Amino acid sequence: MIRTVVLDIEGTTSSLSYVRDHLFPYSRQRLETWLRKPLPEVAEIAAEIRARVGDPDATADALADALRGWIDADVKEPSLKSLQGLIWQDGYASGELVSHVYDDVLPALKRWTEQGATLYVFSSGSVLAQKDWFRHTGSGDLLPFFSGHFDTRDPGPKADPASYESIAKQAAAEPAETLFCSDSEPELDAARAAGWRTLGVQRPDGAATTVQGHPTTDSFDGVDL
Template sequence: MIRAIVLDIEGTTSSLTYMRDHLFPYSRQRLVPWLREPPPGAAASVAEIAAEIRARLGAPDASVDDMADALRGWIDDDVKEPALKSLQGLIWRHGYASGDLVSHVYDDVLPALTRWSGQGAALHVFSSGSVLAQQDWFRHTGSGDLLHFFSDHFDTRDPGPKADPASYRSIAARTAADPAEILFCSDSRPELDAAREAGWRTLGVQRPDGAATRTEGHRTVTTFEGVEL
């Protein structure tokens, strides 16, 4: 019996291409202005993030330009750096609020969330994007506000890396769910392997327009249609 479902976002519920073509460029263009002069209400958060970036670089006196160069490199290399994800989340929040951004989910996601929640499953998200970014993503989709479907959100800052079985054990403990009753859906084999090692059930997702990911060894689907508890 599946009592909890944990969903990845990029390549699973949502198009990775859409993120790379819309969200990543949007944040990239705003790195320097945000680091130099954050919008009202964001200054304290950005200062904390800047301190993390300087610590990560081992350069306590790094300039805004130096930090922006590092962030651009992390974006280009798809580095799952928590400080980058936090700053992107803040930038995207302003983009959603202004109407500049609308997030993407595949057409089968809303029916699946409705079906699973109606069957009594608790729904969660575990993504490399910050919790803030995850919440805004599901609040502002082309299918409407889907945030109410989810009980909790987890990122690589807490509980940790997505390819580490300890992260999945932590999530199971915090949701008070039996690992054997949790289903993890992702397009990444290392993540699926880690979840399985933690005792979870797994479902690989390979979207037709997604990256050439590999999910061998795991049951794999191209759509959530027909995926029942």
């Protein structure tokens, strides 16, 4: 019996193309503006980026250039994710952004909750971005379905089995009763190495690579726990 479900976002609950075609360009256009904002959380993020690039005197323009390089290379850098989360939060609040989830997600969340499962999210996007994503979907506010959120700051990289061990401890979940759903084979491998059960999600509009060595589905419609 599955008692805990942990979900990836991009390519799993939501379209990869929406993130790449809408959210990334939205944040990319606003990097310099936000890096100049006199906010404590932005100052902390800027300090992290300066440390990461090895230039303590880097200007906002130079930092933005570094971030654009990371975006282009799809680098899962926590400081980038944190700044994107702030930018997207502002976009959701203004109504400029509405996040995407597949049509089968809301029925699945309802069904799994009724079956007694506890639901979590583990994504490379910041916890702030995750919460805003599920709060502002085309299917309504889905945030109440989730009991917690994890990103690459806590517990760590998604391809590291130790991250999944940490999540299980924090969620007080039995690994053998925990299901991780993702479109990424390395992530699924790491979860399985931590003793979790896995489900590869292969959306028709998703990544070109296929998940091997794990049970797979193209929809949550038939997934019962």
